[in-house]
Amino acid sequence: MVSVKNKITRFSHNFSFWESNLRFLIFLLFAVFCFFSLSCTTRSAAERRLEPPKSVQDLRLDDIARYSAEDPAQAIHLLEVYKAIYGSRDAYPAAEDPEIAGRLEKLREDASGSLRQAQIRAVEEKRWADAASLARSLASLGISVESTGEEPELALEYARQQMDQGNSLPAFLAAVRAHELKPLEPEDALFFLEKAVNAKQRRTAAFFLNTIADSEAVPQELRDYALGRDAASDMIKGVATVWVDRGYRIERGRGIPDRVLGSAFFVDASGLLITNYHVISSEVDPKYEGYSRMFIRMGDSASARIPARVIGWDKAMDLALIKAEYTPEYVYSVADRIVPSVGDTVYAIGSPGGLEKTVTQGIVSALGRRFLQIGDVIQIDALVNHGNSGGPVVDMAGRLVGIVFAGIEQYPGLNFAVPAERLAAALPAMIAGGKAERPWLGLSVSETITGAEIIYVAPSTPASEQLIREGLVITSINGRKAEAPQGALIPALQDELFPLRPGELVTLELADSEGNAEKHVLRLQARPEIPLVEAAKKDSRERIAAPLFGLILTPAAGTSVFASYQVKKVVRGSVADEAGLSENDPVSIRGFRILEDNGYALMEIDVKKRRMGYMETSMQLPALLDSPDTL
Numbered sequence: 252m253v254s255v256k257n258k259i260t261r262f263s264h265n266f267s268f269w270e271s272n273l274r275f276l277i278f279l280l281f282a283v284f285c286f287f288s289l290s291c292t293t294r295s296a297a298e299r300r301l302e303p304p305k306s307v308q309d310l311r312l313d314d315i316a317r318y319s320a321e322d323p324a325q326a327i328h329l330l331e332v333y334k335a336i337y338g339s340r341d342a343y344p345a346a347e348d349p350e351i352a353g354r355l356e357k358l359r360e361d362a363s364g365s366l367r368q369a370q371i372r373a374v375e376e377k378r379w380a381d382a383a384s385l386a387r388s389l390a391s392l393g394i395s396v397e398s399t400g401e402e403p404e405l406a407l408e409y410a411r412q413q414m415d416q417g418n419s420l421p422a423f424l425a426a427v428r429a430h431e432l433k434p435l436e437p438e439d440a441l442f443f444l445e446k447a448v449n450a451k452q453r454r455t456a457a458f459f460l461n462t463i464a465d466s467e468a469v470p471q472e473l474r475d476y477a478l479g480r481d482a483a484s485d486m487i488k489g490v491a492t493v494w495v496d497r498g499y500r501i502e503r504g505r506g507i508p509d510r511v512l513g514s515a516f517f518v519d520a521s522g523l524l525i526t527n528y529h530v531i532s533s534e535v536d537p538k539y540e541g542y543s544r545m546f547i548r549m550g551d552s553a554s555a556r557i558p559a560r561v562i563g564w565d566k567a568m569d570l571a572l573i574k575a576e577y578t579p580e581y582v583y584s585v586a587d588r589i590v591p592s593v594g595d596t597v598y599a600i601g602s603p604g605g606l607e608k609t610v611t612q613g614i615v616s617a618l619g620r621r622f623l624q625i626g627d628v629i630q631i632d633a634l635v636n637h638g639n640s641g642g643p644v645v646d647m648a649g650r651l652v653g654i655v656f657a658g659i660e661q662y663p664g665l666n667f668a669v670p671a672e673r674l675a676a677a678l679p680a681m682i683a684g685g686k687a688e689r690p691w692l693g694l695s696v697s698e699t700i701t702g703a704e705i706i707y708v709a710p711s712t713p714a715s716e717q718l719i720r721e722g723l724v725i726t727s728i729n730g731r732k733a734e735a736p737q738g739a740l741i742p743a744l745q746d747e748l749f750p751l752r753p754g755e756l757v758t759l760e761l762a763d764s765e766g767n768a769e770k771h772v773l774r775l776q777a778r779p780e781i782p783l784v785e786a787a788k789k790d791s792r793e794r795i796a797a798p799l800f801g802l803i804l805t806p807a808a809g810t811s812v813f814a815s816y817q818v819k820k821v822v823r824g825s826v827a828d829e830a831g832l833s834e835n836d837p838v839s840i841r842g843f844r845i846l847e848d849n850g851y852a853l854m855e856i857d858v859k860k861r862r863m864g865y866m867e868t869s870m871q872l873p874a875l876l877d878s879p880d881t882l
Contacts (some may be wrong), residue, residue: 255290256592284787286450297328311336318397319361323369324756326362328713328774330355335718335771350830363394374399380679390731390771395447401434410443417810419450421682424588424675424757428750430462437463442657448476450520454584454650481581481649483598483610487583489517490642491547492602493526493573495503497533498542514601514642514655515547517579518678521600525585525674526641527656528571534561535686546656547575551607563681566780567624567689568669569656571641583643588672589650591615591629599633599655599666601642611635613664615652619738621879622657624782625689625749626673627742628652632664644668676749691749691778693758695798696725697822698740703733704820707798709786713773721797723761725882726768730758741880747880753777782881784847792843792854798881799852799874801825804838813839826874841869851875 311333318326333355370385400408410425415498429435435443440462443498445679449457456477460466466474495511513530517523524547533543546556557575564571567627591597595615603609613633620628631644635658644653653668680687693712696703702724708714725733728747735743751757752775759771779785787795793816796802801822807815818836821827832838854872859865 255397265776308822310750312358312562315358318366319358323362323365324754326358327392327756330359331772332716351691363392367394370396370398371864377412379405379412384752384755387751388769391756391758406432407439414446419446420523423447423455424678427458427586435462441469448473448785452582452584453477453479453481453584458587485581486645486649487600487608490534490585490608491515491524491549492605492607493530493641494546494548495531495533496544512602512605512638513640514638515573516643517582518585520578520582522575522577524573524575525654525670526571526573528564528566528569530562530641531573532572535564550605552694563684563687565677565681568673568677570669570674570677570681572851583651585651585671585675585678586618587650588675588688589646589652590672591646593618596647597633597644599635599639599644601635601639601655602634603638604877605638620667622667624877624879625745629670631666631668633666634663635666655676680855683781689778690748690753690775692773692775692882695880696741696882697880702726703740703744706803707783710789713776717771717773719771723763725759726762727760729756744882751775782874783878784845784876787845787852792840796854798878800827800854800872802832807837813841815839826872828871830870831860831862832858833861851879853861
């Protein structure tokens with residue numbers, strides 16, 4: 252009989268034997284697996300080496316193909332980029348490679364078809380605003396959307412939809428937009444006329460009454476209301492004081508209440524008000540880290556403070572839309588788009604120094620002042636002070652003509668207002684909520700005798716991607732000629748882009764000095780908050796001198812330790828022009844600084860002015876970063 256100890260010993264030996272064999276077997280299987288894997292990999296690599304590498308053109312076409320279904324507007328834009336890089340100004344490089352030409356044509360058809368299908372889906376889902384945006388993009392490509400709805404019809408459908416949902420402000424704005432694109436039918440105008448009378452918006456009612464050719468067919472009570480006039484005592488009831496509590500600030504060791512006072516006026520019975528962005532900026536500015544609470548008051552300083560919140564804002568226009576849970580006694584109309592004339596008498600209503608319901612009188616001193624990034628503003632001599640910001644400016648007939656936004660303390664009669672027509676154009680984006688995004692091509696332009704000349708193309712923008720060059724003149728945007736009275740051309744071009752959304756397609760036609768024309772279809776980007784700051788961070792000092800200082804330079808040989816240039820051109824009315832620089836002046840750039848928090852840039856130069864016998868002078872040129880000459 253074998254002892255238990257011997258059995259255990261034999262078992263241990265056997266286990267060790269099988270364990271060693273098992274390890275060997277596993278190793279053998281692993282080696283075989285690796286051999287076959289490496290063989291397959293080697294064969295795949297060998298096979299791949301036999302394939303010709305893809306060209307840069309093919310890689311770009313693959314990128315475009317990926318966008319065709321998901322973002323067809325971007326695909327169209329990239330096709331234009333491809334044309335700019337590999338083709339001529341007017342055509343794709345079809346003659347050189349028929350295969351590539353076929354792929355390009357197919358990609359364009361696919362992208363256009365996807366864009367068309369997106370518009371059809373938007374119409375089916377009754378997303379009228381999206382459908383109108385897509386219709387504009389399709390129109391820029393020359394694709395008819397008559398069967399699915401053009402922009403005027405879609406805007407009208409959106410207006411009716413919003414009215415059915417009880418949103419009268421966007422409804423009236425959309426109906427006015429529809430009429431501007433295509434005159435309203437009498438029954439449509441009558442519908443909105445009745446709604447305006449019910450909403451007690453006399454000026455809106457007057458607008459729709461004026462669109463009806465046979466006004467005698469309109470019921471008498473509707474005509475009487477629309478042709479009436481609001482009293483100043485009523486209009487005052489629609490103005491509120493905005494009060495922003497920002498806690499305390501410390502000065503010389505003492506806590507001082509930090510308060511911002513402004514004015515606002517009601518534009519909808521639901522409690523929506525318009526004011527200036529700079530009044531409520533602490534409520535939405537991500538850079539502000541302190542305490543901020545906003546209220547409105549409807550009476551004097553003893554009146555109840557009603558909490559308010561920001562709905563949307565447009566910093567470029569210094570406008571904001573706020574809301575309070577309050578039913579106003581009077582609502583201002585923003586539908587009739589009144590443009591005043593120089594010399595017209597106007598009234599400014601607001602709360603200067605916190606003194607509510609103050610009315611001052613003056614005249615329109617000038618139009619077309621360029622103080623904002625986009626568009627122009629009205630100059631008035633009605634007295635306004637701190638607290639007036641955001642208040643309405645009305646004419647003798649009680650029509651809204653502007654919104655107070657700025658004054659110059661040293662000159663009491665020098666004050667400015669955002670035109671009411673620009674408020675109406677800005678409102679839809681603010682109603683949508685949050686920061687209003689505006690479109691951007693990436694161009695700085697100068698008005699010359701030949702038209703709107705491009706003086707700068709910012710890097711990483713739609714215009715730079717399509718290799719658009721400085722020196723070209725803009726002849727049309729979306730088929731509308733670039734024409735306007737002297738001094739108003741750039742605001743007119745900005746007005747063409749202003750209602751469009753980032754992401755839409757736009758057609759830009761250009762011409763050079765010899766009359767040679769070229770056409771581009773670009774996808775709009777969202778406009779940077781301060782476009783030239785972003786450009787200056789990416790571009791060279793000599794290039795950024797053009798949009799900031801009006802100084803167009805070319806490299807030149809020189810003995811200075813700093814980079815030397817020659818002045819190629821000085822933009823009329825620019826900082827360089829006012830500093831006395833002229834063509835062919837030798838210039839060296841000593842330094843360049845952007846003081847973003849202060850809102851301006853500084854360039855230090857050495858210049859030998861031709862007008863002064865080439866005597867060398869050192870100068871420091873300052874320029875505001877908020878250039879109004881950008882598209």
